[in-house]
Every structure is written in structure tokens, then in C-alpha cells.
Amino acid sequence: MRNLPSGLVEEYIVINPGYKSGVGTIEPHYQVEIRRSDTPPATAQTIINNIQGENARININSTDNSQNLSSSHEDTKIFQQLKSQLKEANLEEIENRKMLEAITNMEHANGTPAFKKRYQEFMDVAANHAAVFGALFGALALML
Numbered sequence: 841m842r843n844l845p846s847g848l849v850e851e852y853i854v855i856n857p858g859y860k861s862g863v864g865t866i867e868p869h870y871q872v873e874i875r876r877s878d879t880p881p882a883t884a885q886t887i888i889n890n891i892q893g894e895n896a897r898i899n900i901n902s903t904d905n906s907q908n909l910s911s912s913h914e915d916t917k918i919f920q921q922l923k924s925q926l927k928e929a930n931l932e933e934i935e936n937r938k939m940l941e942a943i944t945n946m947e948h949a950n951g952t953p954a955f956k957k958r959y960q961e962f963m964d965v966a967a968n969h970a971a972v973f974g975a976l977f978g979a980l981a982l983m984l
Contacts, residue, residue, distance in 0.1 A: 850876065851877040851878070852874040852876055852877060853874060853875055853876075853877050854872055854873070854874055855873040855874060855875060856872070856873040857870055857872055858870055858872050858873055916947075918976060918979050918980065918983075919943060919947040921976055922943045922973060922976055923940065923943055925973060925976070926940060938965050939962075939966065942958070942961055942962040942965045942966070943962060945958045945961065945962075946958040946959055946961075946962045946980075950983065955983065959980060959983070963977075
């Protein structure tokens with residue numbers, strides 16, 4: 841409570857007494873957080889952040905320990921490697937055509953819900969040719 845020269849009395853509510861221990865020549869003291877009793881407490885706020893785009897993020901009162909994995913360029917590289925290894929494999933024309941079609945379908949479906957189905961179709965066709973594509977199977981599985 842604070843008495844004003846006009847005779848009115850102001851009433852305050854202590855939110856945080858804020859005791860500070862002394863340091864060096866500064867003596868121990870209080871740094872009080874208050875609000876007037878006739879003002880409402882701060883209301884909760886709703887904040888909506890719409891963050892989009894590759895590697896987008898927001899940090900509020902926190903340390904950013906995230907790691908970004910941007911796969912769009914790497915995905916294209918994997919499909920090019922698959923096609924390159926297919927050419928080097930010298931498969932029969934029918935097998936080669938089936939494999940190329942499966943790779944192309946998978947490439948076009950990349951990033952969509954249909955990718956899983958196209959991946960499974962590719963794996964069915966490539967099952968007999970693990971020696972050709974085996975090194976890339978793990979990278980493809982990470983795209984699921």
C-alpha cells in the first residue's frame with residue numbers, strides 16, 4: 841500500500857520479491873516485481889507461427905540443436921546412380937526396360953504418398969539384381 845500526498849492510497853500486489861544477494865560493493869537488496877491491484881493479471885496469449893520451406897525452423901527462448909537433412913538434391917543423385925548402374929549391368933532388353941520403368945516411376949513419385957508403392961514395385965523387379973543395386977538400397981529405404 842502506498843499513501844499519496846492527495847490522501848488516496850494505491851494498492852499493489854507483489855508478483856516476485858526478487859531478492860538479490862550482494863556482490864562486491866553492492867549490498868543485498870530486493871528488486872520487486874509488482875502490479876497494481878486494480879489491473880488484471882496479464883492474459884495468456886496465443887501465438888501461431890506458420891513456418892514453411894526447406895530447413896525452416898523457429899526457436900523461442902531456446903538453443904537450436906537441430907540438424908537439417910535436405911534430401912531433394914541427394915534424391916535426384918540416387919536416381920541418376922540407379923540409372924547409371926542399370927546401364928553398366930548389361931541386362932537383357934526386357935529386364936532393362938522393366939527396371940528403367942520402375943526407377944522412373946519411383947523418381948516421379950518421390951516426395952508423394954505413392955512413393956512407397958513405387959519403391960515396393962522397384963524392389964520386386966530389382967530383387968534378382970541385388971548385386972547391381974545393393975549399395976543404393978539403403979539410401980532408397982531412407983526416403984520412405
